[in-house]
Structures are given as C-alpha cells and as structure tokens.
Amino acid sequence: MNGRRAILRAMPDPTSPLQDLPLDHGYAALGGSYHARVSPAPLPDARLLHFNPDAAALIGLDPAAADDPAFLAVMAGNAELPGGDYLASLYAGHQFGQWVPQLGDGRALLIGAVRNTRGETWELQLKGAGPTPFSRFADGRAVLRSSIREYLCGEAMHRLGIPTTRALCLVGSSEPVRRETVEHAAVVCRMAPSFLRFGHFEVFFYRNQHEQLRPLADYAIESFFPQFAGRPDRYRAWLTEVCERTARLMAQWQTAGFCHGVMNTDNMSILGLTLDYGPYGFMDGFDAGHICNHSDEGGRYAYDQQPRIGHWNVSRLVQATLPLLHENPDTAVEIGTAIIDGYGTAYGQEVVQRWRAKIGLREHHDGDEQLVNRLLTLMHQGRSDFTRSFRHLSRIRAGDEGPATGVREEIVAQEAFDAWVTDYRARLRAEQSDDAMRAAAMNAVNPKYVLRNHLAQACIERAEAGDFGELGRLMQLLARPFDEQPEFEAYAAEPPAEARHISVSCSS
Template sequence: MKTLSTLTFANSYCDLPDTLGTRITPQPLDNPFLVHFNPLVAEKIELTSITALDPSFVDVFSGNATLVGLSPLAMKYCGHQFGQYNPDLGDGRGLLLGEVITSNSIKWDLHLKGSGKTPYSRTGDGRAVLRSSIREYLASVAMEGLGIATTHALAIIGSETPVAREKIETAATLIRVTESHLRFGHFEYLFYSGQHAELQQLADYVIEHHFAELATTDSPYAEMFKQICHRTAIMIAAWQAVGFAHGVMNTDNMSILGLTFDYGPFGFLDDYDPHYICNHSDYSGRYAFDQQPSIALWNLSALGYALTPLLDKTEIDHGLEHYQHQLQQQYSHNMRQKLGLTLTNDVDSVLFSDLFQLLQQHHVDYSLFFRTLSYITMTDLPHSCSLFSELFPCTSDLKKWLDRYQQRLLLEPNDNQRLAVMQQHNPKYILRNYLAQQAIEKAQQGDYKLIDQLMTVLARPFDEHKHAEVFAQLPPHWGKHLEISCSS
C-alpha cells in the first residue's frame, strides 16, 4: 500500500491527438474538507486508507494543490442526447487527472468530477454539488455490491463554495476511479468531425490498453466492436434483472467497457412498473426502465455508424446481432437465478411473463418480492401467501402463481441449493431514492453517519446485517414519488 505521493502515475491519454482534449488545471474550492472516503476503492489503486487523513489529500482533490506526475485533461467528445446529435459536448465539469499504475500493471483512471469550468462547460459553472456527488458515491458502491460493472468513487470532498441550481447549494468534488473514461461519444466526435485517421488511432489505443488479446486477430476493429456489444449486453441484462434504471442513456454516457457510467437521475424500482421513468426531465419516456435494452441497441448502432471508416456493414450488423443474442441469453440466465431454476423449460417464458404481470397489476415491490420468495422451501410454497401480506393487498392471484412455480420446481433435478442461490441473486438492500435523499439531507447538516451505514449494507447487499433492517423495509409513500432531475 502506498501514499498519494508514492503512487505510480501515467498519462497515456495525453499521447492521443490533441483534438481529444484540453490540458487544464482544476479550479480551487473554498475551505474544502473530506466528506467521505472509500477504503475498498483505495485498495484497488493500492492507496493506504490513512492517506485520507493527510491534509494534502483534500488539497489535491479540491484543486488547491497539484500532484507531481498528473497531467489534468478535460476530454472532448460528443454524442446523441435524447436521440439528437450534439457536437458541443465534453468534460464540462470534470477532469481526467491521470492514471494510477498498480504493481500488477493495472491502469486506473483518476477523474475529478466538479473541478470547475473547462472549454466544454458551455453555459455551466463546471461544478458538482454535494447532493449529486453523494448519489453517485453511494450508487457506485451499490452497483459493485450487486456484481454489476461500474465506475467507482474514492472520496467526496465538500466545500463552502456556493453554486446555483434550483436553489443555492454547496459545491463538491467526486474522485472517480475506473478502468477507462472513454465513451461511445469519443468515436462519434472523431467521425462526425471528419478526423478518421485520429479515429483509427483511438481504436488502436482502446485495443492496446483494454482489448490486447484482439490485436492479433484477423479483424481487430470488428472484434473490438463485438466486445463492446458483448459487455453492453451483460450490463443491460444486469440492470433489468435487478431493477435499475439509469435515466440518461445518451451515447456520451455509454462506456466502451460496458461500465455503468455517469450516474445522474438513476433509480431502482420500488413497485414493479416496467414503464418507470426515473428522470424528471425525460418527458417522452425515452429512457424508461423497459426501454433500456432497445436504447442500448440504438446507441450501439450509433457507435457502429461512427466506426464505418474501420468496419463494413456486415461487421457492424454482426456485432449488433451479438448484442441482442447475448442480452437475451444473459437476462434469461439472471432471471433463472432469481427464481432458483437451473434447467430451461418451455413453460418458463409464460411463468416469467405472468409473474411480471402479477407484480405490475398489484403494484408489488420488486426487490422485496424476490427476497421473500428466496426463503420459502418448495414444500412450504402452497401455504406461504401470508408471508407476502405486506406486499399484496390480495393474495388469491399470487396463490395461483405460487402453485405453478412449485410445479415447475418439481422438474428440477435437485432443490437442495435453490434457496442459497436465490439469496445470492436477490438483494435484501438496494439504494432506494428515499434512502439516498435521507443521506443527502443529513450530510448537508454535517452528519455523515447515514452514508457510513448505507455503505456497509450496499457493499454486501445479499447478506443479513444486524441492526440494519430499516434499510430493507418498504419505502414510505413519499419515498416512491421523489422527482430526480439531471441537475448536478
């Protein structure tokens, strides 16, 4: 483990064409202080946790000091926002500080979100607020705990710097750690601006640093695109199975590594509603929960089009077909695990669809239903309706489905491990919006204990945590109707 000053740094992104970014230093925050530090993320970059107690840590990540070896850069990209192409995008509130190289040669980006104005800020102030920083901080922990590919957050730095959103709030910076900050929008920028030689350089960079095994294949660019499609399918299938809605699936928010990226107005399902819209600003429902699989395909098609200088139509179509096939396979696999099924049977698709219809019709809490089901033995299923009384106003329809589920389980070769499997794929704890809101309100008063408590359960959401039952309860009525916007 190392201190901040003894980490090994690199700046490989700076070796790419200058058109892909602008060197710039962060703008200092007023009277910065540490809000929270994640030791599990520190371990990823081999940073000792005691570093968080060093005043220089706060100074560096609030823009009040520099660190030798880092070369901050605001990245330039573009993208399709709500289906419309926007050429004027880039790191408007963040900077890629540099890369940490671990002792086993793994490269991690260090990114500062909320670092002040850049050439890509447009009319924005380049700041992030404490509210949005806490939401992303907790969300990255929650997603990793659920086993879903995500960016990570090392720490939150608070300040007294005022910023104007719907009201006056205080600025904060989030230290994001991830394998890469490259987005679909990087390739779109180079394609639409006619920089095709640079586009090939970027593709070569991606292959070298992230898909090295593809370099010696007959068609490395086609294989790169297929790999991006594959990883995106795995991510989307995981989102759908766990009930996660991203909220702003613009192409500039899509990671080339299939990471859950740029947390904004995200939300986990409370009552099961396939049409759930978590973004208050998404008036058309383009990014509703049930639209995410098709939107990911749309985004991959946009990426494929941006790669036409390197790929032919057949190669693009093959990658998109792979996405659809992999998504279907992975989602089916994930849902079978949630129901404890190991075999595939013709009755399964109807069993699944009828369950979703049941949950939607009765406004049943998605996560709590599956978690409750994961503790009921096969012999107890016919008599288990009372266990769902808090979730169902009437259990007669549920009883019919449970009888069918029991009959389906009789087709399984061995039921002994079913409940253990289900309990490891149906979380007890998810980051509900009202929990995040409560943590934000406490933090705005200088109390960070709720962040501590949520971090503990979200990091291990499938475990039983003593004294944490309050975080696994049904949300209050007001908690189901919070409006979350893109404002950060």
C-alpha cells in the first residue's frame, strides 16, 4: 500500500482550519469496484446546530471552525472540501437474517480521512448528504430526529468507554423530508477510523467476485491491523481479532444495558465499533427479553439475543472471507470454524469480568456468576431500573446487617433481595473488601447517567420547536456519566410513567 502513503500530505499543526487538514484517500485508492463518486446534494437554509470540540481535537481542527461559514458549507454539503474525494461505498448484508444482495451508502458520503499527529486516522463522513447510486429510490436524507439520536449516542457511548463512531457536528435545515410524517432534514458529520463493515466483504463473496476480497482485506489489515501485515497467516490473525473485538463489544453492550436494535451484518464494524445508531435504547426497567425496535416483531435483536447475534454475524464474515484462508475449501472451513469458535471464549471472559466489576468483586471466586445471575433475575422479575440499581449497589457496606437501604427500594421482590444481600456481603468479606475503595471502583463502571429514551425524545421535541439548548445540556451531561453532577440530578431519575414506552423504529 505504498501508494496510500504517497497520497498523505504533511502532518497537521496542533489546530488547523478545515481546508488545511491533510486528507488520506486510502479507501478511494482501492478503485471503482468498491465505491461510487458522488457530489453531495445542497441543503437549503443550513445552520450549525452543534459543534463537538472534543471530536474536532481528534483531527487537529481549530475550534474556531464552528464560526466559519466555509465550515458550515462543507458540513451541509453545500460546498466540497478542497482535496476531498466524495465516495459512497458498496456493501451488502444480512438484514434480520435475510440476505440482501446490494445495499451500500445510500445517504452517507466519505470525504476522506485525516491523520492526526499521533498517527491516528479519522474518516469524515456526511450522513444525510443526499442520494447516491445505492439509495434504492430513497432521498438520501436524514431527519433531525434520528440525527440528534445518533449525534448524542455516539458521544454517550464514547464517554462510557464503549467503542463507537463519533460525531463532529450536527447541521439542520428547514427542508421538508417525508417519513412517517413530514420532518426536517439534517446532516451529521460522523467520524471513525474506518466505516468498513462485514457487508463490505459479503457483497464480493456472494457475487463470486472473490478476487476483490484480497485487496480489501489487505487494505483493512495494513491500515488498521498493521501488526498482522505481511504475515503468511495475516487473514486468519485479522479475522480472529475482529471476532474477539466483536465479542468484547457485545459484552460491553450487555453490561451497560444497551440495545442496538438493528444488528444486521451491514451494521457491524470490522473494528469492533458501535456503528449506525437507529432504534437503539438504554434499558430503563430491566427486561432480559427487551426489544427496543418496534420493527423487530420477532425479537431477533432483543437484549438477550445480542451475544448470539454477534456470533452469527461473525460467522457470516468468516464465511465471506473463506477464499482468503486457504486454497483448499475444506481446510479453509476448518480454519474458519476455529476462528468462529473463539467468539464464545472471548465473550465469556469479557462479560464475566465486567459483571464482576459492576458488583464490586476484585477476585474470582466460585459462585460469582450465580451471584450475578440471581441479582439479574430479581431485577428482571420486578423490572428494576438497570442503571439506578447497579449505581446504588455501591452503597452496601460489607459489615452491615439487615436491609440495604438506598438500593432495596429499586427492587420489587425485597425479601428475596435481602437474602441476596446477605450472601453478597459474605462474598465481600471473603475477599476483605474495603467499602470506600469498592464504592469508588463501582461508581467508575456503573454510570449515574445514560442517554435514556425519554431524555433524547425531550431534546428532539425542543429542537423541532427551534430550541437547541437541551442538546447542549445533554452533551454536557453525557460527557461525565460517572460523576454525580448535582445540577443534573433529575436526569438520573426513572422516566415518568407516560414516557416509559417510547417506541423507536428503523424509520429515519
């Protein structure tokens, strides 16, 4: 990939105007079999609704860009960034378990990638910038409602320590867009090291264009998995890493109470990032079978199915890349099966470690998993608030006797919970747990604040009425999810009764 290196310009200064950022077009260099060049569609009456200075710092962008009309023009799609190479990428995927032979970026345009002074690469992508050859008769626009949800959740997940795409800014418009009702258009500038998906490989496998797989895989390895570049077994090593990253991501989703909603293979990142925020949701009352997407009538992507679907999706990626693993098909299947089998081990190790941390256990003792599962069962039976229940567990003192006030009130089956607390205290004493140290450690992994659906919905309703102040407040709140933030105490409360069944779907 020496040609990719030659495309790179000089390193940026600590901060630079948008037009001076060095752009890397490594993905573009793969050629027209992988993408289509598209100009963005102008967005009338464009206005900058929010600018993310933390994301700007990742690419060395001067925060003064937020006040620059030229920046707004580029982010709205009303002008092309000098040196940009606007691409919509080709991919396919399994959607709700069914093969869809061609998808692709139907409303997203890659401008290019910026390499920062630390050597990190961040792709800039406009979502909602108009139709592409992959739009399938759609308008290529995104609406304000879904754009706000994506903008907020990418940052919320990042602050929770969960791998995710980021967002640089949000642009709004008065342009009407018809969905289930008439809404207003918006554009999000998304950022990620790469937006490559499982579906980028599936499309060439199912088209029997296997000769396209190797250049794409080599680009991915050399750009994002350089530790494997040049090795004879690089494809096996790379797929093993993708499998394990996906497993660890699923463990992080589960222990944060996060539901993605549309875990199609075209929404799965080869970097193990949370990608494409559609009908997602952080659970309020814990329900192991919670379905956050009302379009998912069969519950394929329910909360308790996410680890299994992650495994299934990995198996589809490995299947699509079998021609890279060995020239003998039977041997390729043996190698691929071993890769897929590693998913369960990686997931199990990660999820056990994370549940143990959530209840404040430093050491591994027999019976720890049963202790966690008993608590989850009690929470499920009473639909106890997921975030509040785990946050309040840090108040329990190992040497106390009697009911654990402050957390007991979150649980409906209180007598059963009292019995659990007795066993939990005994378990804490078995490792001589220090109450203060344990509480601090637990509060560092159990957030007080998450992006609950009713908070996002209130923000959307205000924004649709022309008030964007709540958007800024939520970004401020979600930047410190583990801190107390007394001024935002109301945001940690359970949703009011009328907001507990907000419905989200794939419509955006």
